[in-house]
Amino acid sequence: MTKFSPTEVYKDRKVFLIGSTGFLGKVTLSMLLHRFPNVGRVYITVRARSPEESETRFWNNVITAPPFDPLRERYGDALDGFIRDKVVVVNGDIAEENLGFTEEEAQRIAGDLDVIINSAGNVTFNPTLESGLRTNVVGTQNVIAFAKRMKRPALVHISTCFVAGNRSGAVWENDDVLGYFPRKHELKGVEFSVDAEIRDCAKMSERARAEAKDAMMAAHFREQARQRLDEEMRDADDPDALGLAVARERKVWTRNRLTELGIERAKFWGWPNIYTYAKALGEQLVAAETGIVRSIVRPSIVESARSYPFPGWNEGFTTTAPIIFMALKGQRQIPANEKLILDITPVDLVSSVMLAVAAQACVAEPKLVYQAATGAANPNNMERIISLVGLFRRQQELEKNDGLRLFREISARFEPFRVSAERFDATSLPMMNNAAKKVSSLLDKAKPRWGGGRYEGVINRMKQTVDRVEEQTREAKEAFEMFLPFTVENAYVFRSDNVRALFESIREDEQQLLTWNPETFDWYDYWMNIHMPGLKKWVLPTLEEEMRA
Ligand SMILES: NC(=O)c1ccc[n+]([C@@H]2O[C@H](COP(=O)([O-])OP(=O)(O)OC[C@H]3O[C@@H](n4cnc5c(N)ncnc54)[C@H](OP(=O)(O)O)[C@@H]3O)[C@@H](O)[C@H]2O)c1
Structure with missing residues (x-):
């Protein structure tokens, strides 16, 4: 079998990295530019209120961050020029239709791309159901629609190994993705559909909002608001103060209710929290798209870098x-x-997997799932x-x-x-x-x-x-x-056989560019x-x- 060369693949290719300001995104962007400086162009999303603010955020907070140290060491004062030559900063929010771009912008960017890597995610374990679904599900739908504008749609979607939910034992990369829910073996004959979930979650949120307007609830919020104003030694008979306090009580109640309902729903199907439930829905949306090149990368717990950008780099908690x-x-x-x-996987190994899969997606049909996990090869x-x-x-x-x-x-x-x-x-x-x-x-x-x-x-x-x-x-x-x-x-024992096979197919002289070696840890x-x-x-x-x- 002829081995593949990521350097040849990335030459002049146009990559869109969504989520480039995050922990995984920054390391992946830096590694892509460092290991494959011949890449054509890298579009990256930097969320802000305006395109100017995106640029400012990128130059002040992103490129100055430690993951870009290896590029600073290599290019010194010439780094700005190199970045301006390769990187296009765009202000995209995936929860918006067209990712927030105008029709023309969307078409122009998508038409220029060879591959999209979607590393955007809301990683809070239990946000409200709506905000949990906003980026991880609605956002995924929008990214898929955007990818379909490409000449040859190719999407690498970052999910998580923990979509496996509450279960034990081996989790294989070729296990069914579509229709999966962790209690499948227990709830015999029950079908799980991502479309039905999205619809029912929307209805559930509407019901919770309607409940918050119920007369009895309104009276309850008013009573609580008066009590709070009394505790704060403020005038509970001041209509303005009372109006604001009631609105606050209603908002807090609705937020808590939407979180409770989300947790209840996630747990019913067998996921431990809203995050893993929403990520599972997101990856099922990707798996359902058979007419495009698509692949799902599932990292386990992403932790400190082993060597890139330098040993020990970590961010977030x-x-x-x-x-x-x-x-x-x-x-x-x-x-x-x-x-x-x-199961812990150093961030630089995860970025290597993302870049290897994205390179494959530019020229071939990668496997549907790659689990970037260390537990099967070297359990800890x-x-x-x-x-x-x-x-x-x-x-x-x-x-x-x-x-x-x-x-x-x-x-x-x-x-x-x-x-x-x-x-x-x-x-x-x-x-x-x-x-x-x-x-x-x-x-x-x-x-x-x-x-x-x-x-x-x-x-x-x-x-x-x-x-x-x-x-x-x-x-x-x-x-x-x-x-x-x-x-x-x-x-769990997360199997990473597809990842190992993919890395074995990389040319020997390029294996130091993208590393997968958990067995040597x-x-x-x-x-x-x-x-x-x-x-x-x-x-x-x-x-x-x-x-x-
Ligand atoms: N970290 C882990 O242990 C781990 C493990 C398994 C899987 N993952 C997955 O890996 C991906 C990246 O995780 P991470 O650790 O890098 O998370 P992170 O540090 O919180 O970064 C999340 C990124 O997503 C962006 N984002 C969030 N909502 C967005 C939206 N609506 N539109 C555009 N961009 C949006 C954020 O942009 P802002 O900076 O503007 O907020 C940020 O760039 C996620 O999909 C996550 O589920 C992570």
């Missing part, structure tokens, strides 16, 4: 960072299933990960120069350890959270009913402290609970010397600031 952060801060019990593989289980986090924490504590040595040594010994979900519920954050809730309600009862008095001030202050504990433990508990499907409940080295130092440098300080805010 929707993945393992919150748990690692809490463990490093002293949360000792981590709910986990010791045998479960936590939770027990080991938690012990490595503990080891890293111990090293950090011992290296600190502040405080008493004895205290440091004692603190270093309080390592995180794995517990079952039941034990975690009974003894850790959920228990502390319940205790704080109980104390808070006791303090409410203890307030002198006759009002005033010097005890009330003391009790109020105590209650504020307890409420803070309640809030913090609730947030921490929610962070852990959100990850339970991935750390305790579902033991030394996970100890990755966690201790790359991933955790990377998180410490690039992610945890921001997380700490956010938590303090």
